[in-house]
Amino acid sequence: MLNRKDLTGLVDVTKEEILEILDTAEKFKEINSREIKKVPALKGKTIANLFFEPSTRTRTSFEIAGKRLSADVINFTASASSTTKGETLIDTVKNIESMGVDMFVVRHYYSGSVRFIAQNTKAHVINAGDGTNEHPTQSLLDLYTIKEQKGKLEGLKVAIIGDITHSRVARSNAWAMKKLGIDLRLYGPKTMIPRDYLPFGCKVCNSMEEALEDCDVVMMLRIQLERQGIALLPSLKEYSKLFGLNKNRLDLAKKDAIIMHPGPINRGVELPSYLADCDKSVILTQVENGVAVRMAVMYLLAMQQNTKLGE
Ligand code: CP
Structure with missing residues (x-):
């Protein structure tokens, strides 16, 4: 398991953690090749995708990854939210967290904003791209x-x-x-x-x-x-x-x-x-592999030691 609440960047992630994510992704890629691609690993968990910038690959990939892990996934679009009325980033996060969200996947145009969110929520936070900082x-x-x-x-x-x-x-x-x-x-x-x-x-x-x-x-x-x-x-x-x-x-x-x-x-x-x-x-293989890799990251952040893949 990853020994961290969040994945905000790779600057402080160890070689061993990276290799563990890649090994876990390999197992999820095998599951993704089956006819029934869903596993119950995150059943009962709720994941919120918060995207403040446009995305095709990352957002879709995280949504598919969350659903294949059986989580409930909600998609938040900044332009259709109360941030347009002046609500702050942290108020937005805390309000959504209070509805029982376990994990946030965040893309934001400000470098450092994802780490800031991670410091202000008990939920897991995954960086889906912050400004020019990390992806x-x-x-x-x-x-x-x-x-x-x-x-x-x-x-x-x-x-x-x-x-x-x-x-x-x-x-x-x-x-x-x-x-x-x-x-x-x-x-x-x-x-x-x-x-x-x-x-x-x-x-x-x-x-x-x-x-x-x-x-x-x-x-x-x-x-x-x-x-x-x-x-x-x-x-x-x-x-x-x-x-x-x-x-x-x-x-x-x-x-x-x-x-x-x-x-x-x-x-x-x-x-x-x-x-x-x-x-x-x-290039399309990268996109395909993105689903398995994101399943691995979500799984490793969320799950306890002895939960087995594919159960
Ligand atoms: N690679 C990538 O981040 O693509 P999107 O902007 O479409 O998510």
Whole structure:
């Protein structure tokens, strides 16, 4: 079991905890391949998805994960709530908690907001992406997918390319990959590489060639225009020319390298369709694995020592 009430980020999660989540997710993936995909592990528990930012994958995935564990899942949409009348974040959480909610899954546009909520509720809290800070379950499903595809994690070379500054996915992966002995290279426009990545021990590259050379995994990121002024970037066309993936650049990586992307993809900007949909792409496998990984996180946070999977 995870020895923590919440999963707010991977910065303070140990290598052993990460590996336990990945091992548990493997069991849930097997359950997800059965005809009847539901197990009673969280029967009687109530999970509230609180999303203050748009989401396709994460929100749907958490909802499916909660339902497959037999929890009652409610979806809260900020734009249709009393937050529009001035209710504070903590009042919102405390009001929903008082109806008997056991677990919150939270996406919010402010970095640190999920940890703040966790400090103000007795319910479990899972970070589904807070500002530019962390997106721990995306990193965990990335790691699960890499391990599944490559058979290991330690010693692999992973390149994350794009808008690193605004990427909570890159940040969670940077924390986790360092703990797991992965050689992580980062590359993107200099205006989109944060200086605070340097202490993480990952390599900030000076060229696409340096980043991709001999890589096992190429992870492309979307430019998050919604979090930045256009001034950081001359134009999407120029960005694509300088920092987008193409066949020649992919050829720098290992022959069996895989292409990853957390989604949503801006087709034709960071990644052309012929690569997003090619047989090296595991982008939809990432999405598939997200359900099992999120089931594992919810299960491990909520359950007591001797509850068995699949019962
Ligand atoms: N990867 C991810 O967080 O996608 P969504 O924004 O669609 O949830």
